[in-house]
Amino acid sequence: xxxxxxxxxxxxxxxxxxxxxxxxxxxxxxxxxxxxxxxxxxxxxxxxxxxxxxxxxxxxxxxxxxxxxxxxxxxxxxxxxxxxxxxxxxxxxxxxxxxxxxxxxxxxxxxxxxxxxxxxxxxxxxxxxxxxxxxxxxxxxxxxxxxxxxxxxxxxxxxxxxxxxxxxxxxxxxxxxxxxxxxxxxxxxxxxxxxxxxxxxxxxxxxxxxxxxxxxxxxxxxxxxxxxxxxxxxxxxxxxxxxxxxxxxxxxxxxxxxxxxxxxxxxxxxxxxxxxxxxxxxxxxxxxxxxxxxxxxxxxxxxxxxxxxxxxxxxxxxxxxxxxxxxxxxxxxxxxxxxxxxxxxxxxxxxxxxxxxxxxxxxxxxxxxxxxxxxxxxxxxxxxxxxxxxxxxxxxxxxxxxxxxxxxxxxxxxxxxxxxxxxxxxxxxxxxxxxxxxxxxxxxxxxxxxxxxxxxxxxxxxxxxxxxxxxxxxxxxxxxxxxxxxxxxxxxxxxxxxxxxxxxxxxxxxxxxxxxxxxxxxxxxxxxxxxxxxxxxxxxxxxxxxxxxxxxxxxxxxxxxxxxxxxxxxxxx
Amino acid sequence: xxxxxxxxxxxxxxxxxxxxxxxxxxxxxxxxxxxxxxxxxxxxxxxxxxxxxxxxxxxxxxxxxxxxxxxxxxxxxxxxxxxxxxxxxxxxxxxxxxxxxxxxxxxxxxxxxxxxxxxxxxxxxxxxxxxxxxxxxxxxxxxxxxxxxxxxxxxxxxxxxx
Ligand code: SF4
Ligand code: SF4
Ligand code: SF4
Ligand code: FES
Numbered sequence: 001x002x003x004x005x006x007x008x009x010x011x012x013x014x015x016x017x018x019x020x021x022x023x024x025x026x027x028x029x030x031x032x033x034x035x036x037x038x039x040x041x042x043x044x045x046x047x048x049x050x051x052x053x054x055x056x057x058x059x060x061x062x063x064x065x066x067x068x069x070x071x072x073x074x075x076x077x078x079x080x081x082x083x084x085x086x087x088x089x090x091x092x093x094x095x096x097x098x099x100x101x102x103x104x105x106x107x108x109x110x111x112x113x114x115x116x117x118x119x120x121x122x123x124x125x126x127x128x129x130x131x132x133x134x135x136x137x138x139x140x141x142x143x144x145x146x147x148x149x150x151x152x153x154x155x156x157x158x159x160x161x162x163x164x165x166x167x168x169x170x171x172x173x174x175x176x177x178x179x180x181x182x183x184x185x186x187x188x189x190x191x192x193x194x195x196x197x198x199x200x201x202x203x204x205x206x207x208x209x210x211x212x213x214x215x216x217x218x219x220x221x222x223x224x225x226x227x228x229x230x231x232x233x234x235x236x237x238x239x240x241x242x243x244x245x246x247x248x249x250x251x252x253x254x255x256x257x258x259x260x261x262x263x264x265x266x267x268x269x270x271x272x273x274x275x276x277x278x279x280x281x282x283x284x285x286x287x288x289x290x291x292x293x294x295x296x297x298x299x300x301x302x303x304x305x306x307x308x309x310x311x312x313x314x315x316x317x318x319x320x321x322x323x324x325x326x327x328x329x330x331x332x333x334x335x336x337x338x339x340x341x342x343x344x345x346x347x348x349x350x351x352x353x354x355x356x357x358x359x360x361x362x363x364x365x366x367x368x369x370x371x372x373x374x375x376x377x378x379x380x381x382x383x384x385x386x387x388x389x390x391x392x393x394x395x396x397x398x399x400x401x402x403x404x405x406x407x408x409x410x411x412x413x414x415x416x417x418x419x420x421x422x423x424x425x426x427x428x429x430x431x432x433x434x435x436x437x438x439x440x441x442x443x444x445x446x447x448x449x450x451x452x453x454x455x456x457x458x459x460x461x462x463x464x465x466x467x468x469x470x471x472x473x474x475x476x477x478x479x480x481x482x483x484x485x486x487x488x489x490x491x492x493x494x495x496x497x498x499x500x501x502x503x504x505x506x507x508x509x510x511x512x513x514x515x516x517x518x519x520x521x522x523x524x525x526x527x528x529x530x531x532x533x534x535x536x537x538x539x540x541x542x543x544x545x546x547x548x549x550x551x552x553x554x555x556x557x558x559x560x561x562x563x564x565x566x567x568x569x570x571x572x573x
Numbered sequence: 574x575x576x577x578x579x580x581x582x583x584x585x586x587x588x589x590x591x592x593x594x595x596x597x598x599x600x601x602x603x604x605x606x607x608x609x610x611x612x613x614x615x616x617x618x619x620x621x622x623x624x625x626x627x628x629x630x631x632x633x634x635x636x637x638x639x640x641x642x643x644x645x646x647x648x649x650x651x652x653x654x655x656x657x658x659x660x661x662x663x664x665x666x667x668x669x670x671x672x673x674x675x676x677x678x679x680x681x682x683x684x685x686x687x688x689x690x691x692x693x694x695x696x697x698x699x700x701x702x703x704x705x706x707x708x709x710x711x712x713x714x715x716x717x718x719x720x721x722x723x724x725x726x727x728x729x730x731x732x733x734x735x
Contacts, residue, residue, distance in 0.1 A: 168632070171639035184634035185620060185649075193633060573624040573634040 006072035008052075021063035021074065022050055030076050033085060033114050035092075036154035037064040038203050039514045040500070041163060044155045048088045049114065053081040060084050086118050092152050093120070094130040095177075103150070103207040108511050110205035111152060135180055140188035141212035142367045143196040143360040144507075148180040151208040157181060157200035164500060166475035167310065169194035181208075184573075190364060193313040193572060195474060197306035197498040198360030198507015211360045211508055214381045215391055221352040221380065222265045228346055231261055231354040232272045232332045232411075236422030236503040237385055239524040240358065243510040243517075244389035245399040250520030252528055255404020260392050261356075262405055268340075270411040272355065273418030275328040275335070276430070277537035278546070279303060280417060282563055283325040284434045284537075285554035291466070291492060296320050298469075298484060298491040301427050303327040305365035306498030306507075308567060310474050315481050316569035324564040328421065329355050329362055330371050330378060332411065334562045337374035339550050340411060348374055354381045356388050358422070358506030361498065373562045384508025413542040416532030423522035424472040424502035425455065426529075428495040432468060434538050436461050443536075454480060456491075472497040472505075589614045590622055594629055601630055604640055608647055617648040653688045653695035655733050658712040662701030669722065670709035674698065676723040677711075680730060694733070 003014040008021075008028040015024045020043075025032050036047040045065035052063045055073040060081065075081060093115065100106050138146040155172070158181060162168045169192055173182050183192050190196065201209045221229050238254040247253060261269045287299045302308055302323040311319060326334070333355070337348040355362065359382075365371065366379035383391070392399060407413070417433055420426030429446070436444045439461050454476055459466045469491045471477045477496045483489040499505040504521035505513070529535060537543065551558045593610045597603040607626055612618055618641055627637045641647045659665075659674045678684055681694050688695040704710045707719025711726065718729050 168636050171633075171635040173639045173642040175643055175645075182635075184623075184638035192635070571624070573627040 004068045004070050006068055006070065006074065008074045009076055015068055017068070019068050021052060021061060021066045021068060021072075024068050025052070025063060025074075025076055032063050032076055033117065034064055035110060035114065035152065035205055036156065038156050038159075041156060041159040041203065044159065047092070047152070047154055049085055049092075051081055051084045051088070052076045053078040082118075086120060086124075089114055089118055089120060090124055090128050093125050094128045095132050096152070097132055097149050098125065099150070104210040104213070105207035109207060110512070112206075131177070133177075133180070135182075136186065138183075138186065138188050139212075140190060141363070142190060143212060143363040144189050144194075144198060144201060144209060145212050146182075146189070146209050148182055148208060150206050151181050152206055153179060153181060154205060155181070156203040156205065157209055160199045160203045161194075164473050164475055165195060165197060165199060165310075165498070166478050167193060167195055170200060193310075193570075195306040195310040195498055196361040196364040197474075199499060201360065201507050202505075202509065202511060202513055211384050211387070212363060213387055214363070214383055215387050217381050218354055218383060218391070221354070224352075226350060227352045228267045228350055229265070229352045229354060230268045230270065230336050230340070231266045231356060232270045232275070232329070232336075233257060233261070233356040234272045234329070234358055234422060234503060235276060235419050235426075235525065236358045236506065236509070236521065237356050237388075239422065239504060239521045239528075240509050241385050241389055242399075244386070244393075247400075248520075249517040250524040252524050253399075254528075255406070256399055256402040258405040258407055259402040260397055260399060261388075263397055263402070264391060264395070266354070268408045268411075269405075270332070270336075271407045271414050271418070272328045272332055273414030273421065274411045274540070274542060275332040276303075276418035276421040276427075277415055277540045277543050278331055278335075278563070279325055279328050279421075279427075280430050280434050280537035281543060281547070281554045282331075282559055283323045284431050284438070286323055286325065287431065287493060288435060288439070289555070291464075298467075298489060298494045299323060301431075301495045302567075303421065303427060304361070304497045304499075304503075306359070306361035307474065307477065307496045309361065309364065309570070310477070310498065311481075312567055312570040313572055314478075315485065318481060318484060319567045319569070321484065322567060324566065326371070326563055326565045327362075327365060328418075329357065329382075330365065330565070331563050333366075333378035333380075334373040335411065335546075337376065337378060338562060339546065342550075343410065349376060352380045353378065354383060355379055356385065357382050358385055358503040358509050359499075360384065360507040362508075368565075370566055370568075385506075385510055386508055389510070410542060413540060415537055415540045416529030416535035417537045418540070419532065420525055420529045422503045423525045424497055425470045425495065426502065426525070427497075428457075428468050428470045428493060430537055431493065431495075432459055432466070433536050435466075437536060438538065466493065467491045468493045468495075470495040470497075472502050473500045474498050587622075587625065590625055594626075599630055601632065604630060604632070604637065605644075608637075608641060612647060617651050620649075651688060651692060653692050655694050655713055657694055657696050658699045658702070659685075659696070660700075660702045660704075660708070660710045660712075661698045662705065662708075664705035664708040665701075665710055668708045672723045673709050673711060673721045673726050676726050677730065680727060693735070 004017050008025050011028045013028050032050050034050040036044045043065050045062050048062050050063045051060040053075045133149045135148050157170050161170050221227050239252050242251040242253040258269050290296050290299050300321045333353045336353045337351050341348040363382045372378045417430035433444045455470050457468045501518035501522050505518040623637050627634045702710050709721045710719050
């Protein structure tokens with residue numbers, strides 16, 4: 001179709017019809033400030049922070065919603081546009097708590113940045129200060145907390161929860177001055193159908209939805225000489241934490257991550273990739289059994305606690321399709337207080353386990369009653385990538401100057417298959433690699449499943465076609481699950497991750513984030529896998545050792561006691 | 574769940590709801606009419622009932638809650654047998670409406686928006702009843718009472734107190 005011609009700030013621009021003014025301005029090299037707009041979500045057009053002036057009739061247009069028209073002459077920087085933007089931001093500040101110093105998003109808050117960039121100062125705020133809302137905060141946790149008084153009603157969380165997750169746990173309620181975004185009856189997010197995935201926290205431009213911080217507990221443990229503090233880092237962290245220290249998205253900083261943890265005082269730095277390999281052994285064995293017996297197919301992965309909680313609320317009748325294997329986080333923690341304690345001659349009671357996770361749902365998972373296999377709580381604390389970065393900054397470790405280190409070997413050695421657990425498609429790929437080779441002795445060519453929505457692949461193993469599907473985003477999962485429920489699905493293996501792009505897009509990852517960033521992070525993990533010497537979980541020498549010296553066999557009785565779990569039906573509404 | 578009743582009781586409790594739902598297809602746009610029918614039947618919108626409605630329409634409870642709290646016609650708490658509406662429009666305000674309101678609050682020991690424990694009265698304020706000539710005005714159910722004073726309003730209330 002013919003392109004549309006227009007001028008923005010006197011610059012001629014050509015863009016396809018349907019492009020919004022905001023996007024056209026981007027092409028002209030201008031970032032128009034915006035708040036309710038998010039590149040990965042539908043457009044809401046409510047905050048009017050993005051207004052620009054139409055020079056032909058001096059009207060103001062919300063650039064995020066207005067499509068281009070031929071011959072438009074626009075100014076993003078006219079006095080009128082700048083004044084209007086300032087006024088609109090000031091109105092948001094008029095009933096905002098303006099509690100920046102005590103806010104979790106101090107330094108990463110979009111409202112704060114815009115206020116600063118627009119030159120709004122204390123006098124401006126005092127001049128308009130109105131009544132501030134005083135509604136109760138949700139601090140029940142264990143994953144997320146909400147402070148609706150900080151909410152600027154941009155609706156980004158409402159949209160991500162509905163459009164991407166299909167959960168709709170957050171909604172606009174009440175009217176007028178009393179409008180707030182909240183859950184049904186203001187219930188805590190752990191008590192309703194919320195998956196605890198934290199996607200809402202990643203799109204919230206302000207500090208209204210954040211993770212429950214466990215930094216304090218971890219410092220206390222690190223300072224306690226009686227405790228032996230063990231940490232595990234999830235596969236995706238190495239590809240994301242660099243962003244917190246100024247690296248480009250997708251820079252893999254494994255060695256520095258380990259060095260930083262070592263400097264913080266952890267007694268052992270291990271990797272969740274080790275138990276990702278272990279998950280493949282356990283889940284692979286379970287899957288083999290299911291295809292041999294042709295029961296409970298499709299086999300559905302269970303390593304994502306956001307997805308597991310969603311399934312318990314929405315598809316209780318499909319829970320027997322979920323692998324009974326625990327998530328790598330929980331396998332790791334259970335082994336830390338049993339296998340590792342035994343090997344090192346440590347009292348399990350004195351071991352404190354910390355996991356560095358991309359994810360807020362992992363905080364929920366560690367509190368599940370049925371999850372503990374050791375005498376005490378298996379996982380003591382979960383830190384998100386953001387929380388860990390904050391600890392590193394607190395003590396002033398110069399991240400870029402750190403000398404690369406390696407994981408402690410016993411539970412740190414891993415394969416490329418464990419690494420790709422952190423990105424969409426990784427679990428399925430790793431599982432099929434091991435299953436195929438075990439059954440046929442032939443290695444698998446890469447499945448190379450795509451990223452977005454639902455992706456499918458077929459693998460022939462001993463004349464049998466194995467149908468694999470991978471899904472990320474719970475709204476996408478719904479499509480497959482409905483088919484399974486109706487008995488219309490012919491998949492054998494389904495991988496489901498709650499977050500778009502999998503854990504690299506998790507609710508605890510560095511902000512700000514959009515699809516592009518997530519893709520870069522995911523690509524880096526795939527690249528790391530391709531560079532790995534060992535790429536198949538069953539070839540991990542430390543996994544072989546674990547089985548020969550401790551577990552004996554996949555899916556054996558010891559495994560069942562430590563590495564497998566059960567699920568329970570939860571109310572849909 | 575708030576409800577502690579036995580299974581028998583709870584199914585009985587849900588029966589009128591099931592009857593109402595029979596009249597509606599499971600499409601989202603039926604939400605408001607269902608809520609209206611249900612409120613007529615139960616007098617208000619109990620949480621358990623809202624959960625059932627949400628599940629029936631394949632919505633989340635939060636979505637239903639959002640709609641319920643948007644419209645002032647819907648109530649999440651039981652309502653009194655008698656609904657008192659005190660006008661707080663300009664005319665009533667100027668001529669002592671707030672003293673009338675205070676007197677009622679004191680007499681019934683409830684605040685604006687609340688219901689007495691024995692469920693006999695619910696007290697609300699309204700922006701304007703449209704009877705400014707009679708200011709200050711209150712309404713009890715469908716009856717209008719004009720030229721109220723703090724004393725007179727006690728007599729009016731007396732008519733409704735059993
Ligand atoms: S945590 Fe996930 S499911 Fe829960 S409200 Fe946020 S986006 Fe929705
Ligand atoms: S909680 Fe955050 S994302 Fe949600 S509407 Fe409020 S400001 Fe926007
Ligand atoms: S996809 Fe990863 S980050 Fe997101 S909820 Fe699942 S486990 Fe957590
Ligand atoms: S960003 Fe355009 S209206 Fe909010």
